[in-house]
Amino acid sequence: MATKSASSNHRYAMIMAGGAGTRLWPMSRADRPKQLIPFIHRNGKPVSLLGLAAERLEGLVPREHRFICTGEAYREAIRASMPEFSNDRILGEPAGRDTVNAVGFAAAVLHKLDPRAIFAVLTADHLIEPVEKFQKCMDTGFRLVEEDPLRLVTFSIKPTYPATGYGYVERGTPVPGFANTAFRVERFVEKPNLQRAQAYLESGAFGWNSGMFVWSADTFLNCLRRYKPESHGGLMKIADAWGTPRQQEVLREVYPTLPKISVDYAIMEPASREQSRTAGTTNASGSIKIVTVIMDLKWLDVGSWPSYAETLEADADGNRSTGPGLFAKCRNSMVANESKHHFVAMLGCENLIVVHTDDATLVMPRDKAEELKTLFGELPESLK
Numbered sequence: 001m002a003t004k005s006a007s008s009n010h011r012y013a014m015i016m017a018g019g020a021g022t023r024l025w026p027m028s029r030a031d032r033p034k035q036l037i038p039f040i041h042r043n044g045k046p047v048s049l050l051g052l053a054a055e056r057l058e059g060l061v062p063r064e065h066r067f068i069c070t071g072e073a074y075r076e077a078i079r080a081s082m083p084e085f086s087n088d089r090i091l092g093e094p095a096g097r098d099t100v101n102a103v104g105f106a107a108a109v110l111h112k113l114d115p116r117a118i119f120a121v122l123t124a125d126h127l128i129e130p131v132e133k134f135q136k137c138m139d140t141g142f143r144l145v146e147e148d149p150l151r152l153v154t155f156s157i158k159p160t161y162p163a164t165g166y167g168y169v170e171r172g173t174p175v176p177g178f179a180n181t182a183f184r185v186e187r188f189v190e191k192p193n194l195q196r197a198q199a200y201l202e203s204g205a206f207g208w209n210s211g212m213f214v215w216s217a218d219t220f221l222n223c224l225r226r227y228k229p230e231s232h233g234g235l236m237k238i239a240d241a242w243g244t245p246r247q248q249e250v251l252r253e254v255y256p257t258l259p260k261i262s263v264d265y266a267i268m269e270p271a272s273r274e275q276s277r278t279a280g281t282t283n284a285s286g287s288i289k290i291v292t293v294i295m296d297l298k299w300l301d302v303g304s305w306p307s308y309a310e311t312l313e314a315d316a317d318g319n320r321s322t323g324p325g326l327f328a329k330c331r332n333s334m335v336a337n338e339s340k341h342h343f344v345a346m347l348g349c350e351n352l353i354v355v356h357t358d359d360a361t362l363v364m365p366r367d368k369a370e371e372l373k374t375l376f377g378e379l380p381e382s383l384k
Contacts, residue, residue, distance in 0.1 A: 008142070009062075010114060010116045010117055011060075011061050011062075011065060011118055011119070011120075011142055012061060012065040012066070012110050012114075012118065012120070013060075013061040013066050013120040013122055014067045014069055014103070014106040014119055014120070014122065015050065015053050015068045015069070015122045015123070015124050016070075016103075017050050017053075017069065017078070017124035018033075018070050018071050018074075018093060019034060019124075019125060020033055021033050021034025021035070021037075022372065022373050023303055023373060024037070024303070024305065024308065025360075025375075025379075026355060026357045026359075026360035027336070027338060030384055031073075031077065032077065033074060034049065035049045035050040035053075035070075035125055036048050036074070036078070036081060037049075038051075039336070039338075040302075040311055041322065049125050049126070049127075049302060050078070051081070051082065052127065053122055053123070053124045053126075054066065055131075056128065056131050056135070057122075060135050060138055061120070064089075067085075067090070067091055067109075067110075068085055068089065069102045069103075069105060070091070070092060071092065071093055071096060072092030074092075075087075075092050091105055091109060094251060094252045094256060097259075098262050098263075099211075099262045099263040099264075100228060100261050100263040100265075101231055101235070101255070101259075103213075103220065103263050104220070104221070104231055104232070105238070106119065106121070106217075108221065108236065108238060109239065109242055110217045111221060112242055112243070114217075115218065116218075117216070117217040117218075118142060118214065118215070118216050120138055120141065120142070120212070120213070120214045121212060121213040121214070123210075125302055125303055126300060126301055127298070127299070127302060127311060128295075128297060128298070129297060129298045130297065133296070133297045134295070137155060137181075137294075137297075138155075140178065140181050141213075141214035144175065144293070145214050145215055148289065149216040149218065150216075150219055150287065150289055151289045152213065152215050152219070152268070152271060152288060152291070153215060154169060154185065154210070154212070154213055154268070154290065154291070154293070155210045155212045155213070155292065155293050156171070156206075156208060156293070156294055156295065157210050157295050157297075158207055158296040159200070159207060159208050162194060162197035162198040162200070163208060164193060164197050165301075166209060167188060167189060167191055167264070168189040168192065168200050168207065168208060169185055169189075169208075169292050170186040170187045170205055171183040171184075171185070171186065171205050171206070171207070171292060172184035172185065175291050181293060182291050182293050182294075183291060183292055183294070184290070184291055185272065185292050186205075187272060187276075188272055189206070208299070210295065220267070223267050223271060226270075227266060227267055227270045228259065228267070230259050231259060231261075231266070234257060235254075235258070237254050238250055238251050238254055238255065268290070271288045271290055272290055274288060275288060275290050305334065305362075305364075305366075305372075306353070306366050306369050309334040315327070317332070318333075319332065319333050319334070319346075320334045321334065321335040321336070322335070322336050323335065323338060323340070323342075323356070324337055324341075324343045324344065325343065325345065326343070326344075326345045326346070328346070328348070329348045330346050330347070330348065330350065330352075331350045331351070332350060332351050332366070333346055333349045333353065333366075334352075334353050334354070335354045335355075336356070337354075338356060339358055342356060344356055351365055352364075352365060353365070353366055353369070359383070360383055
């Protein structure tokens with residue numbers, strides 16, 4: 001990995017781990033969300049997505065500078081599976097208020113701990129390989145902000161197909177001193193239709209929006225004050241009480257009142273518009289600068305059973321499985337069997353997904369995976 005700057009002792013990381021994972025039912029439940037399911041197989045042992053996200057930080061950010069932002073209800077489960085995260089480094093949300101408040105929560109706490117804090121915002125539901133490439137890109141992101149704290153750094157994944165389920169980032173001119181790795185962001189584009197996605201892929205100027213960032217805690221809070229003052233005001237009340245006997249009381253009182261909105265809509269879009277307005281003007285040197293670092297690596301969003309299937313090795317007919325099972329005359333099907341004492345046999349199936357746990361079994365065509373959210377809403381509460 002690249003040599004870090006002298007400012008690297010102000011580097012922090014926050015892993016967002018608040019998703020419910022309804023599209024991964026029945027393994028994902030209220031008391032065991034998708035990021036804590038040990039269903040990724042590495043070196044002969046099952047690990048969780050959150051565990052892998054934390055492992056990717058080894059050698060990049062000091063362990064005592066790594067934080068997790070999650071639902072307060074998941075605190076004990078995280079402590080049990082990842083004891084290296086002490087209670088004070090688990091930021092428990094009393095209610096989900098979308099990503100801008102999760103990031104703002106971390107920014108407020110880190111800024112109080114270290115006014116010079118620069119932190120990476122990472123996700124807990126992706127497979128990213130190889131780790132060495134990921135770390136090199138993250139190090140570039142940190143160096144960009146260490147050089148200029150007004151930079152908001154995003155990470156764009158080099159696309160491999162015309163995906164319609166991701167947002168896109170359009171690259172502009174290279175950042176001086178970071179040729180071929182970091183670029184000015186021209187614009188963010190929401191999930192396009194297939195025709196536009198194909199055009200973006202062919203242009204070579206677009207990348208998938210990864211949802212990962214690096215920025216100064218101070219700069220992010222200033223952006224929040226300007227673009228989303230309602231969130232900023234509440235988070236400042238939480239920051240004032242942090243570390244005092246009223247910490248949890250104020251957090252429980254204020255956090256659920258924050259406006260629910262994503263970091264892309266609340267911060268990145270207005271900052272992008274401001275960057276466009278000030279480009280080339282005399283005061284541009286004191287303005288926010290949005291840049292993107294290209295990640296040319298394997299990036300898989302494990303948010304549904306078809307995407308999870310991509311983590312498993314396929315047989316000659318495209319079938320994939322984990323746990324006891326058998327395929328006979330099947331094609332492109334998957335079995336995810338959590339029980340060691342239950343055998344799943346599939347005969348003559350094509351594009352079928354079967355997921356079995358101790359108390360529930362899911363059977364669905366692969367192309368119905370997105371509709372699992374609807375099914376989830378109809379389940380008895382005891383199975384959610």
